Amino acid sequence: MRAPTQHHHGTPLRGTPLRGAAAVALALATAAALTLGGSASADDPSNAQLLIDSGFAGPLGLNWQCTNVARDGAGITGHPVGDDYARCSQTVAVLEHTTYKLEASISGPYVFLGAVGGDTPDTYTWANYPSSGRLSTTVTTGPTTTRLTVYVHGWYGQEAYHASSVTLTGPRAPVPCGSFTMPPPPSPSRPATTPPPPSPSSAAAAANAVTPTASCLTPYPLERAD
Numbered sequence: 655m656r657a658p659t660q661h662h663h664g665t666p667l668r669g670t671p672l673r674g675a676a677a678v679a680l681a682l683a684t685a686a687a688l689t690l691g692g693s694a695s696a697d698d699p700s701n702a703q704l705l706i707d708s709g710f711a712g713p714l715g716l717n718w719q720c721t722n723v724a725r726d727g728a729g730i731t732g733h734p735v736g737d738d739y740a741r742c743s744q745t746v747a748v749l750e751h752t753t754y755k756l757e758a759s760i761s762g763p764y765v766f767l768g769a770v771g772g773d774t775p776d777t778y779t780w781a782n783y784p785s786s787g788r789l790s791t792t793v794t795t796g797p798t799t800t801r802l803t804v805y806v807h808g809w810y811g812q813e814a815y816h817a818s819s820v821t822l823t824g825p826r827a828p829v830p831c832g833s834f835t836m837p838p839p840p841s842p843s844r845p846a847t848t849p850p851p852p853s854p855s856s857a858a859a860a861a862n863a864v865t866p867t868a869s870c871l872t873p874y875p876l877e878r879a880d
Contacts, residue, residue, distance in 0.1 A: 699826040704746045704754075705804060708821050718742045729759070729818025734808040740815070741807035745771070747827035748802045753794045754824035758806055761786040762815025767806050769822070772799035786816075793822075800827065 706717040710730045714720045720742040723732045732740030748754065748771075758767045760783060767789045768778025773796030779789055795802065804822050808815040 701823060702826040704822045704824070704826065705744055705820060709819055718744050726816065729816055731814050731816050732808045733814045734810050734812055737810055739807040739809060741805055743803050743805040745801055745803045746822060747800060748795050749825050749827050750795055750799055751797050752825055753792050754822050755790065755792055756804065756822050757788060757790045758817055758820040759786060760789050760815060760817045762808065763812040764809035765806065765815045765817065767791065769793045769802045769804045771802040772796055774799040774802065
């Protein structure tokens with residue numbers, strides 16, 4: 655482990671303390687700078703957390719596909735058996751040629767965290783933590799990759815492991831909005847009567863219509879990874 659880097663501080667600058675309006679202005683400017691320099695918003699599509707149920711709060715099999723894994727109230731516990739590594743995975747939409755950050759809180763022997771998909775090579779990191787620690791790596795998608803499968807698993811012949819707070823952070827892939835056609839304006843001569851019920855064909859078209867939204871960057875469900 656690298657020794658912590660020592661920071662050498664120079665001699666503080668001496669000067670006349672700010673008073674009155676000048677001090678207030680400096681304080682306001684500093685607060686504004688700290689606000690602008692903070693972490694990205696959770697709604698920022700350029701720096702979004704893409705995984706659904708990253709803390710494994712919901713039923714396994716809904717968003718995560720797992721084998722020999724059980725929820726434990728604060729994440730999951732995997733029990734490798736034979737050739738089964740006790741794996742959980744989730745597939746998400748991503749952008750081509752883009753770097754994403756993959757992280758998870760884990761504990762246990764030989765826990766692996768990685769992602770793979772399309773022409774993106776299997777990228778992973780692993781650790782052997784007797785106590786809780788944070789695994790982190792980056793994944794750069796290939797030129798044609800539009801989906802990544804994120805996974806966490808243990809290793810055969812090893813004891814149980816624990817994982818929680820699995821996140822994949824980076825630009826969100828846009829979702830096709832579909833087509834939307836505005837209905838024609840009513841005719842001025844049309845009487846103000848109750849319209850007739852829609853025909854079966856028009857009712858089916860209305861059911862399949864896509865409502866326009868302010869953004870088409872909402873996550874959409876993908877087929878589940880085995």
